[in-house]
Amino acid sequence: MDLIEAIRNRRTTNGPFKPDPVSKAHQHLLIEAASRAPSHFNSQPWRFILIEDSDIRQKIAAIGGRTMTQLFAEGRFFRRYRKYFRFSQQEMEEKQDGIYIDTMPGPLRPFIKQVFNEKALGLLNTLGVPKLLGNDNQKLVANSPLLLAALLTKEEYVPDDLSGFYCLLSLGMAIENIWLMTTGLGMGIQFVSTPMEIPEAWQEINDLLKVPPELELMAVYRLGYLPDEKEKVRPRIDWQSKQRRTISRLAFRDTCERSEE
Ligand SMILES: Cc1cc2nc3c(=O)[nH]c(=O)nc-3n(C[C@H](O)[C@H](O)[C@H](O)COP(=O)(O)O)c2cc1C
Incomplete structure (x- = not known):
């Protein structure tokens, strides 16, 4: 696959993957892709955990x-992210950013705009x-x-220091390499981000993964092979952001002072 083609086709996968395990060769290609990313002084401050163990994945x-249920029920999700929600293709084209919520169960459709609004929280909760979503x-x-955890070494990652900023840049680039590599391998990837928003839940994941004190857990992703186009299933509430x-x-x-034309 051409580089520009891979960049253009790279997507977040919201739906399910095939149940097939990700081959070890592909898992290693993903990590190699990450390792080829630039980092300050070639420090390679990233570490990864490849998680296939069924018990850990279930947990x-x-x-x-x-x-996810907690963040939605308490309205925290809406308060924090409301500004990114779009409800029509036209709104997407005008704003040119954000995510377009284009899939909803029938009973919710009439309230599509109000439903993503704090005042409608009671209604949302009543409708379950x-x-x-959870x-x-x-x-x-x-x-x-496959789940993949991305970590940084605390020796390099000092949040208030310039090295902290460099680490975030470097990890972002490593993850983009992984993301692009999934595109090349017929795989998909998505953030598992809601636990990060609740410190106790994030600690539970740290404990499950036995993250040692010298490492900082930064993110968790879910990965797998993409189903064939005709077998793709969209979640009941879904969005797109092309x-x-x-x-x-x-x-x-x-x-x-001058925009590029
Ligand atoms: C820092 C960061 C956090 C993100 N968090 C989530 C998330 O919590 N859940 C999710 O499904 N996608 C998440 N995404 C993916 C973005 O929503 C996605 O990249 C964006 O909408 C563009 O869509 P695309 O990746 O399909 O091009 C995140 C991406 C980044 C870079």
Whole structure:
């Protein structure tokens, strides 16, 4: 696959993967891709955990589902992320960013805009939406054949220091390499991010993965092979975010006073 083709096709996978295990050769290619990323002074401050153990995956999935339900039920998710939600293709094209919530169960559709609004929290809870989302997410994670944890060495990662910033840049680049590599291998990848938003839940994942004091757990992903196009299933509440800003809304020429045309 051409590099630009891989970059253009790289996507977040919201739906389920095939149940097939990810081959060891592919797992190692993902880690090699990460290791080829640039890092300050070639420090390679990243570490990864390849998680295939079913018991650990089930436990992480349960934490993911529970935290998603909690964040939605308490309205924390909406408060924090409301500004990114779009409800029509037209809105996507105007704003050129955010995520377009284009899939919803029938009963929710009439309230599509209000439902993602704090005032409608009671309605959402009455309809059982947080539980539905949490249960669906738990299944998605549990049925992903591979989870991948990304960590940084604390020797390098000092959050208030310049090295902390360098580490975040470096890890971002390593993860992008993994993400691109999944595209080349017919795989998909998605953040398992809700546990990060609740410190006690994040600690539970640290404990499950036996993360030692010298490492900082930064992120967890779920991965697997993509089903064939006709077998792809979309989650009951789903979004897409293919839209990108046009060059003139992204880049300047020479100084910030002149947009690139
Ligand atoms: C720092 C960061 C956090 C993200 N968190 C989540 C997340 O919690 N759940 C999720 O499904 N996707 C998450 N994503 C993926 C973005 O939503 C996605 O990259 C964006 O909408 C563009 O879509 P695309 O990756 O399909 O091009 C995250 C991406 C980044 C870089």
